[in-house]
Structure formats: C-alpha cells, structure tokens
Amino acid sequence: MSQPEPARTLFALSPAEAETAVVRLGGRAFHARIARREACARGLLDYAAMTSLPAELRARLAAELPLVSARETARRTARDGTVKLLLAFPDGRTVETVWIPSRKSGTGATLCVSTQVGCPVRCPFCASGKDGLVRNLEWPEIVEQYLFGRAVGALARSVVMGIGEPLLNYANLLRALEFVRGELGLGARKITVSTVGFPERLERAAADDPAFQLAISLHSPDDEQRWELVPAMRGVPVEDVLAAGDRWFERTGRELTYEYVLLGGTNDSPGHAARLAARLRGRRASVNLIPYNPVDEAGYARPDAETAERFRRVLVDAGVVATVRWSRGLESDAACGQLRIRAGK
Numbered sequence: 001m002s003q004p005e006p007a008r009t010l011f012a013l014s015p016a017e018a019e020t021a022v023v024r025l026g027g028r029a030f031h032a033r034i035a036r037r038e039a040c041a042r043g044l045l046d047y048a049a050m051t052s053l054p055a056e057l058r059a060r061l062a063a064e065l066p067l068v069s070a071r072e073t074a075r076r077t078a079r080d081g082t083v084k085l086l087l088a089f090p091d092g093r094t095v096e097t098v099w100i101p102s103r104k105s106g107t108g109a110t111l112c113v114s115t116q117v118g119c120p121v122r123c124p125f126c127a128s129g130k131d132g133l134v135r136n137l138e139w140p141e142i143v144e145q146y147l148f149g150r151a152v153g154a155l156a157r158s159v160v161m162g163i164g165e166p167l168l169n170y171a172n173l174l175r176a177l178e179f180v181r182g183e184l185g186l187g188a189r190k191i192t193v194s195t196v197g198f199p200e201r202l203e204r205a206a207a208d209d210p211a212f213q214l215a216i217s218l219h220s221p222d223d224e225q226r227w228e229l230v231p232a233m234r235g236v237p238v239e240d241v242l243a244a245g246d247r248w249f250e251r252t253g254r255e256l257t258y259e260y261v262l263l264g265g266t267n268d269s270p271g272h273a274a275r276l277a278a279r280l281r282g283r284r285a286s287v288n289l290i291p292y293n294p295v296d297e298a299g300y301a302r303p304d305a306e307t308a309e310r311f312r313r314v315l316v317d318a319g320v321v322a323t324v325r326w327s328r329g330l331e332s333d334a335a336c337g338q339l340r341i342r343a344g345k
C-alpha cells in the first residue's frame with residue numbers, strides 16, 4: 001500500500017501554519033484566516049472568488065498554495081436532492097462523498113465521508129470493498145471532502161459512513177474531525193462514526209473518549225452469519241463486539257447505535273429479530289435497520305416494507321429501540337453500500 005506525498009495546500013496546514021505560509025507569500029496572517037473562513041463558512045473553493053483578499057495575493061495563493069488537492073470529477077444529483085461527488089486526488093485515486101439534504105428544507109445537510117480508498121473488510125453486500133483496500137486517506141483528504149461538501153451547501157451533521165473502515169485509519173480520522181469540530185463548527189454530537197467494531201481498537205478508542213457518536217455495523221446476531229457478512233471479523237464472536245460496545249458506553253457515557261442491513265431472505269427472519277433482541281435487551285444501544293440497497297454484483301434481495309416493519313416490531317416488543325432507515329439517494333447510487341472508487345454508471 002503506497003501513500004502519496006501530502007500535497008502542499010492551505011488546508012493541509014494547521015491554522016497557525018497557514019498564517020506563516022501566507023505571510024511568507026506576501027500576505028498578512030489575517031488573510032489566512034479569511035481564506036479559511038471563506039471556504040468553511042461560505043463554501044468558496046477558489047481564491048478568485050474571495051474578493052475580500054487583495055487581488056495580487058489571490059493570484060499568488062492560487063499559484064503557490066492551492067486550497068485543496070482534489071478535483072471534483074463527477075457529480076450526480078438524485079431526485080430527492082442528494083448529491084454524490086466523485087473526488088480525484090493528485091495520485092489519481094478517487095473516493096465518493098455524499099451530501100444528503102435534510103427532509104425539512106433549510107436545516108442543513110448531512111455529509112457522508114470516506115476514510116479509505118477501497119475497503120479491506122469486503123462485506124459481500126457492499127460495493128465499496130469489491131476491490132479491497134487501495135490506500136488510506138491522509139487527513140487533509142478527509143478534510144477536503146468536507147470542503148467540497150460545504151461548497152454544495154450548508155452542513156448540519158456528518159456521518160463517517162462512506163468508503164472504508166474508519167477504525168483502520170483512525171489517526172487520520174481524528175485529525176480531520178478536529179478540523180470539522182473547530183473550523184467547520186459541527187459539534188461532537190453531530191458527527192457519527194460507523195465501524196464494523198474491531199473490539200480492541202474500539203476499546204482503545206473508547207479509552208480516550210473521542211468527540212463523536214459511535215455506530216457499529218452488526219448485521220447478524222449469529223457468529224457464523226456475521227463472519228460471512230463481515231469477513232474481516234471472522235473469528236471474533238458477536239458477543240465480544242457487543243461487550244466492546246458496552247465498554248464504549250461505560251467510558252464515554254454516550255449510547256451507541258447498532259446498524260443492521262436487512263437482506264431479504266438472509267438475515268431478516270423473525271428468528272433473527274428475536275435472537276438480535278435477546279442480545280441487545282438491557283444494553284444501552286438502539287438499532288438502525290437499513291433495508292438493503294441493490295448493488296449490481298451482490299445478488300442480495302431488498303426486503304419489503306412489511307418485512308422490515310415486522311423485524312422492527314420484534315425488537316421494539318422486546319424493549320429494544322429500533323428504527324427502519326430507508327436510505328436516500330438510491331436512484332443515483334448514492335445510498336449506503338453503493339459508493340465505490342470508480343466513476344459509476
């Protein structure tokens with residue numbers, strides 16, 4: 001796995017380093033602050049549009065210290081307003097980032113960001129891991145997804161639920177989230193990180209009480225089936241994952257969410273629901289049920305609304321909080337599990 005040289009850009013620097021760099025290019029320290037604010041608060045991604053900076057400095061910055069390294073190489077907008085961006089980094093690698101408008105207009109969007117190019121977990125129902133892992137994203141490459149997302153429109157929340165397994169690129173993720181909480185101003189409760197839940201990594205993470213909400217992708221109450229559906233977790237009992245989730249709650253005081261993709265005829269029977277309920281009863285966690293979104297090669301079935309509702313009822317009747325989440329952006333391949341690292345159809 002080869003990592004690229006980090007590009008020299010304004011947002012690959014800390015705010016203090018950015019000031020020094022801008023001064024070196026003939027500007028003043030506050031010009032660096034203005035440029036960053038224009039990108040974060042107004043969604044400007046081009047110095048030319050930052051008319052509060054002197055024209056000469058704008059030209060100098062554009063030539064010597066670009067704002068970002070990525071290019072937006074494709075954009076698809078779904079009928080529900082969801083916007084999927086394909087971003088290409090200087091080494092030619094790409095990821096997808098999804099801007100999901102709130103159902104209530106004017107309340108800001110949720111941005112779904114990627115942490116890796118490809119994914120080593122290789123869940124058979126997900127497009128993101130089809131080719132395995134290509135490389136980790138560097139923290140500025142995660143930051144840039146937020147800047148491109150902000151350029152689409154205001155952001156109210158973020159989910160780290162795009163391509164990749166966040167706990168396997170954790171240092172870069174944490175560094176990027178510092179920026180998101182600081183300069184972008186999204187609070188810790190507005191950021192959710194979703195993982196397949198490697199117990200040791202989760203426990204190490206819980207120990208520093210990181211500033212985000214946690215979601216764990218579970219997908220089956222049964223060891224053997226979970227190992228098929230989440231191959232990188234083979235050998236790790238479901239109970240160990242749940243115990244790590246319990247520790248997360250004990251250490252952070254924040255409840256977590258378990259995600260469960262509903263695959264028609266595979267893991268959506270009343271028996272699965274009852275066994276899941278038995279596992280989760282009494283735990284400080286809720287469940288998001290995600291009906292499978294079709295992925296060409298995968299060959300799973302999408303359950304109908306009644307099946308999803310029946311599954312939810314079993315959980316709720318057992319005292320487990322559960323919600324069915326129909327994904328947005330489905331018809332433009334921007335929904336959960338449909339993100340990939342090549343230009344889509």
Ligand code: SAH
Binds near residue numbers: 125127194261
């Ligand atoms: N790799 C992380 C982040 C992805 S989050 C994780 O697995 O948690 C996206 C959620 O969508 C995960 O729960 C994932 O399992 C789920 N998902 C993947 N493919 C899907 C599909 N085709 N339909 C619905 N959900 C899917």
